[in-house]
Amino acid sequence: xxxxxxxxxxxxxxxxxxxxxxxxxxxxxxxxxxxxxxxxxxxxxxxxxxxxxxxxxxxxxxxxxxxxxxxxxxxxxxxxxxxxxxxxxxxxxxxxxxxxxxxxxxxxxxxxxxxxxxxxxxxxxxxxxxxxxxxxxxxxxxxxxxxxxxxxxxxxxxxxxxxxxxxxxxxxxxxxxxxxxxxxxxxxxxxxxxxxxxxxxxxxxxxxxxxxxxxxxxxxxxxxxxxxxxxxxxxxxxxxxxxxxxxxxxxxxxxxxxxxxxxxxxxxxxxxxxxxxxxxxxxxxxxxxxxxxxxxxxxxxxxxxxxxxxxxxxxxxxxxxxxxxxxxxxxxxxxxxxxxxxxxxxxxxxxxxxxxxxxxxxxxxxxxxxxxxxxxxxxxxxxxxxxxxxxxxxxxxxxxxxxxxxxxxxxxxxxxxxxxxxxxxxxxxxxxxxxxxxxxxxxxxxxxxxxxxxxxxxxxxxxxxxxxxxxxxxxxxxxxxxxxxxx
Amino acid sequence: xxxxxxxxxxxxxxxxxxxxxxxxxxxxxxxxxxxxxxxxxxxxxxxxxxxxxxxxxxxxxxxxxxxxxxxxxxxxxxxxxxxxxxxxxxxxxxxxxxxxxxxxxxxxxxxxxxxxxxxxxxxxxxxxxxxxxxxxxxxxxxxxxxxxxxxxxxxxxxxxxxxxxxxxxxxxxxxxxxxxxxxxxxxxxxxxxxxxxxxxxxxxxxxxxxxxxxxxxxxxxxxxxxxxxxxxxxxxxxxxxxxxxxxxxxxxxxxxxxxxxxxxxxxxxxxxxxxxxxxxxxxxxxxxxxxxxxxxxxxxxxxxxxxxxxxxxxxxxxxxxxxxxxxxxxxxxxxxxxxxxxxxxxxxxxxxxxxxxxxxxxxxxxxxxxxxxxxxxxxxxxxxxxxxxxxxxx
Numbered sequence: 001x002x003x004x005x006x007x008x009x010x011x012x013x014x015x016x017x018x019x020x021x022x023x024x025x026x027x028x029x030x031x032x033x034x035x036x037x038x039x040x041x042x043x044x045x046x047x048x049x050x051x052x053x054x055x056x057x058x059x060x061x062x063x064x065x066x067x068x069x070x071x072x073x074x075x076x077x078x079x080x081x082x083x084x085x086x087x088x089x090x091x092x093x094x095x096x097x098x099x100x101x102x103x104x105x106x107x108x109x110x111x112x113x114x115x116x117x118x119x120x121x122x123x124x125x126x127x128x129x130x131x132x133x134x135x136x137x138x139x140x141x142x143x144x145x146x147x148x149x150x151x152x153x154x155x156x157x158x159x160x161x162x163x164x165x166x167x168x169x170x171x172x173x174x175x176x177x178x179x180x181x182x183x184x185x186x187x188x189x190x191x192x193x194x195x196x197x198x199x200x201x202x203x204x205x206x207x208x209x210x211x212x213x214x215x216x217x218x219x220x221x222x223x224x225x226x227x228x229x230x231x232x233x234x235x236x237x238x239x240x241x242x243x244x245x246x247x248x249x250x251x252x253x254x255x256x257x258x259x260x261x262x263x264x265x266x267x268x269x270x271x272x273x274x275x276x277x278x279x280x281x282x283x284x285x286x287x288x289x290x291x292x293x294x295x296x297x298x299x300x301x302x303x304x305x306x307x308x309x310x311x312x313x314x315x316x317x318x319x320x321x322x323x324x325x326x327x328x329x330x331x332x333x334x335x336x337x338x339x340x341x342x343x344x345x346x347x348x349x350x351x352x353x354x355x356x357x358x359x360x361x362x363x364x365x366x367x368x369x370x371x372x373x374x375x376x377x378x379x380x381x382x383x384x385x386x387x388x389x390x391x392x393x394x395x396x397x398x399x400x401x402x403x404x405x406x407x408x409x410x411x412x413x414x415x416x417x418x419x420x421x422x423x424x425x426x427x428x429x430x431x432x433x434x435x436x437x438x439x440x441x442x443x444x445x446x447x448x449x450x451x452x453x454x455x456x457x458x459x460x461x462x463x464x465x466x467x468x469x470x471x472x473x474x475x476x477x478x479x480x481x482x483x484x485x486x487x
Numbered sequence: 488x489x490x491x492x493x494x495x496x497x498x499x500x501x502x503x504x505x506x507x508x509x510x511x512x513x514x515x516x517x518x519x520x521x522x523x524x525x526x527x528x529x530x531x532x533x534x535x536x537x538x539x540x541x542x543x544x545x546x547x548x549x550x551x552x553x554x555x556x557x558x559x560x561x562x563x564x565x566x567x568x569x570x571x572x573x574x575x576x577x578x579x580x581x582x583x584x585x586x587x588x589x590x591x592x593x594x595x596x597x598x599x600x601x602x603x604x605x606x607x608x609x610x611x612x613x614x615x616x617x618x619x620x621x622x623x624x625x626x627x628x629x630x631x632x633x634x635x636x637x638x639x640x641x642x643x644x645x646x647x648x649x650x651x652x653x654x655x656x657x658x659x660x661x662x663x664x665x666x667x668x669x670x671x672x673x674x675x676x677x678x679x680x681x682x683x684x685x686x687x688x689x690x691x692x693x694x695x696x697x698x699x700x701x702x703x704x705x706x707x708x709x710x711x712x713x714x715x716x717x718x719x720x721x722x723x724x725x726x727x728x729x730x731x732x733x734x735x736x737x738x739x740x741x742x743x744x745x746x747x748x749x750x751x752x753x754x755x756x757x758x759x760x761x762x763x764x765x766x767x768x769x770x771x772x773x774x775x776x777x778x779x780x781x782x783x784x785x786x787x788x789x790x791x792x793x794x795x796x797x798x799x800x801x802x803x804x805x806x807x808x809x810x811x812x813x814x815x816x817x818x819x820x821x822x823x824x825x826x827x828x829x830x831x832x833x834x835x836x837x838x839x840x841x842x843x844x845x846x847x848x849x850x851x852x853x854x855x856x857x858x859x860x861x862x863x864x865x866x867x868x869x870x871x872x873x874x875x876x877x878x879x880x881x
Contacts, residue, residue, distance in 0.1 A: 119692040120782050142698070146610065164641045175639065177648070178612035191857035198782030200808050201601065201613055202652060203834035204851045204880060205862060209615060209648025213641045229610065233698045253549035259572055259669035302729050358637040361550050390638035391550070430639035438642075445642055446632075453631045453869070454644045460864035472643065 074190025093435025127158025557595025626870025
């Protein structure tokens, strides 16, 4: 289990006053209360996508404007109250896990699309607009917002910015950071700053780049200007199944080496294939050890051409089966199993942990072999889904949350996988963020000097360490957890 | 030439910074100094060069990743990539001609200035988006790594982004790791004469809003190769067999703006190399050059204001979002650039100017007060003794 800090007793003791003050700053609106303080309704906010960890906060505020966010931050800064930002609460790393003495600032009421400009290819939206909501707002005109995390139906752009979210199509379109033009940023002192805007690239320090992926450690983002892109003329997928992970890994290398950049290149191992097939009946080959889903874009003739070249590459590696979609419907059928992967694993196991390391793609066979050995020694099943083009590995570790021993083992197994990712030249997290989940592993990837440097940059924004405390950085060395004096 | 330190390795860089801190003697940090004339002259008696830290340390074409020591010339890296049909997607410019010298750019200097060429508008983004990892020596004389060698990495604060474009003021880059892309098999240019900037930017927007994969969209000034008015140029890059159809489709889409022609083969490649290096700006040696980033639709008005204020030579790239302007190296002209940029909601860089101007005026926009305080604290967090490139940015 990952330790959470002792709550600040002085803050807890002032709870009633704090709630009263917050109610003044964020009044109730037509759609509900501005502040939530009663124990039953706080339970709604006690966890996020990492549901093994639960902790109701001191209070939740649901502001509807940047000014209200600024007022709450100004207040919390003055009163030295910790703050936990929250979007949709879909974080898989516990990034939105509350602390007992913290005020959760939920941005889901800030869900307006403020501007769409097709000529300048941008949209200005509030932080609580869902990822898919942006694409839906522009799809009618043939545009889309590129990063597409699996949770895109629910997750919010503010959270995407904070986690620098990725998705299945990063190989071509990059991650959140590359698809942003600007944010409205609120400092812990409650200052509102516009960073970037409608233009590309900063003159001076790249605050937008630093804020993106900062996991709520530096400030809150209330508005986001995103790049929107014209969608390709069409897209189609193919499926190729192979006798071993090694062979499938060689196919990935051969594809990248060929100069074709598929828009998606997804890898599933045998357990993942079986779980997805049982769930979705997508027609996945059950005799395969590894399967690739490869998607290309272009007009129909270009799709045919690229898929033909890719099939030729696959054929050099003696595939067990090769299925090239001829229609958009067939393409959807190929994706159907993969898109339902999390649900599929959820069906065969009461609970699972979704890990998120990245490895050099050439290390895949070795890493999967080691994960298999760990699976045997921990006695826990694992299914692996891999964004093969960019090396982002998602092992789904299956366990039973009602059995504390099983959960403890699953966490240890997950930690071992992430250590392995670092050992082979990769990293702890490719797109889910460190959050609370991987906080204590940071010293595996970084030296103490490097962590000290990162902490110093955080301190430059948040000297009292009030923002999303106890996340990202190991507790030892966290200056906020030293005893604090109160006036 | 003032005192120059030329370490051959990272340990030498650490030692040089350690001594600078101990003796409180600031350092001008550079690769080979090819962009020394950018922004403001550094107030330092000694120069620390990373030009001696050379060599590609890792190249995995099948993983599209390359690491090189900071002093490795960009041209050397590109030559190696060409052998494997790969490129640095941001298309970093070669500004030797613009700065009037023949010094090669180093990869460290390119990252430290975060300069990208025409392909910046594509999905690959800016050089900073392709920066997977760095090794740097901070002003604490400590080695700090950020990022790594994998394409997707959100572990910890992204100091790569902070360092890219920090002009050597926050740390001395010693090695960088970049994400690569396949070199497009072929490229061609759809060229459209336009009556003015507003129509030109509108045509570029229409092209960039098309599904044909426009990877460059620029507006050449009147007079380029004898043209009577501005010329909108849009580049398509992909497998050669895909390009004729897309070029036809794009010309059809742009037909409401006028009849577009085609520039193909080497001529097209040369045009975009020139654009990348801002050559069509053709600034006189004594002129100042500004690089302005704006929302594309705001560019025509911005250019109109500049034209009113001084005899401006203008070159637009990034669909109109990047305005290169050349004009008299006077405080009045600079004032006009600052005012027009602010009115357009954009940002400017005084990219090149004679010393008297660049020491006298803000070379970058002033940050909002709240960010200014943060900037001071971030600078202090990385370079507490202020020994790295003092005066460079402000």
